[in-house]
Amino acid sequence: MSDTITYDVAAVRARFAALATNDTIFLDTPGGSQVPDAVRAAVSDAMRDAAANLGGTFATSQRVAEIVTGARAAAARFLHCSPDDTIFGQNMTTLNFSLSRACARDLKAGDEIVVTRLDHDASVSPWLEVAHDTGAVVKVVDIDEATATLDFTNLEAQLSDRTRVVAFSWAANSTGTLTDAKRVTALAHSFGALAWIDATHAAAHVHVDVEAIGADVLVCSPYKFCGPHLGLAYGRPEVLADWRPYKVRPAPSDPVARRFETGTLPYEQLAGLTEAINYWESVDATGAGHAHARALGQRLLDGLPDDARLIGPPTMDGRVPTFLLAFADRDATAVAETLVANNINAGASDSFYCMGLKDLIGDRGALRIGLFHYNTADEVDQTLAALAT
Known part of the structure; x- marks a missing residue:
C-alpha cells in the first residue's frame, strides 16, 4: 500500500511540539x-x-480589543459568515444549552423538536430539558x-407542521x-423549522460554509480542530433577533449575536x-490535509483484522476518517x-456520548480510532499491527 496524496506531512508535524x-x-x-x-504561543502571549x-x-x-476583533474575523472566515454573526462561549455544550434556552422562550406545549440517533448527547440533552x-x-x-x-425516510416521516427545530x-x-x-x-425549512447543526466533529474534517448550507444555528468546538478549549457558534441574525437572551442589562445588544455572549470572554x-x-x-488551503487523512482512512479500512466489526459506513464514502470498532471476542477496553x-x-x-448507539455497540464496548491530517501511513500500519495482536 502507498499514499496516493502528495502531502508534506513531516512539515506539518514539525509545527507541533507534541508530535516532535x-x-x-x-x-x-x-x-x-x-x-x-x-x-x-498566542495564548501565552495574550496572557x-x-x-x-x-x-x-x-x-x-x-x-484585548484587537484580539477579539481578530478572532471574530478569523471565525467568520472559517464558518463563511459575517464576523457579526459569530458567538463565543465556554464550550459547544454550554453554548448549545444557552441558545436552546433562548429559543425555548417561544416554544409551546406540543411543539416538536427533532434529533437523531447519531447525535452526541450535547445535541440531545439541551432539547430534552427544553x-x-x-x-x-x-x-x-x-x-x-x-x-x-441517517434514515431520511424516517426523518421526513417525523416532520410536521408542529416541528420547530x-x-x-x-x-x-x-x-x-x-x-x-x-x-x-432544506427539509427542515420546508416545514418552517430551524436547522440546528452540530458541526463539532465535521469542522475538523470538512470545509464549513454556513451560508451555502443554509444553517440557522451551527455550533462547534475549536479544540477539535487544533484550537483552544472554547465554543464557537453561528446564528442567523434574523433568527437571533427574535429571541430574548439571558444577559446582564449593560452587556452589548448590537450586533444581535453579541447578546448571547455572557460575562468576560476568554x-x-x-x-x-x-x-x-x-x-x-x-496547511489545508487546497484541501490537501483533509485528502491526506481520507487516504489514511482507506489504508486503515483495507487492513482491519477479521474480528473487527465496523460500526458505520463500510467505505470512505459518506464518512470522515473516524472509525468505531467492536470485536467479536475482545472487550474494547482490553484492545x-x-x-x-x-x-x-x-x-x-x-457510547462515546452517543446514547442512540449504545445498543448497536453492545456490552463489550467499542474502540474509536480518529485519523487526522498530521497522522502518517506508518502510524496506521503500526496501529493495524497492534490491533492484530
Missing part, C-alpha cells in the same frame, strides 16, 4: 486534537500582553443500523458518519483560536490497553 518530542501515535483526535506551537478587559483607553485593553420545561416533544430520527447512516450532527463523533447537512436543512483562548484558523488556512502498550492513544466506550 515523543513517539506517541495520537488517534484520540475525536476527543480533542493536538495543538500547533503557534496556537500555544502576558493583554491581561485586561475591554473598554479601557490603556494599551492592554486596546490589545421539553421538560415547556411541554414540547422530542422526536428521534432512526438510522440504518447496517451502515449507521431539527437538530442534527453533520458528522458523528462516534462512527464518523457524514450526514448531508444541506439536504436536512481572551487568551480567542488569540489561540485566531492562530488555529491561520494554521488551517496555511485500547493493547494500543496504549504500543504508544497508541485511542479510547474505548459503550
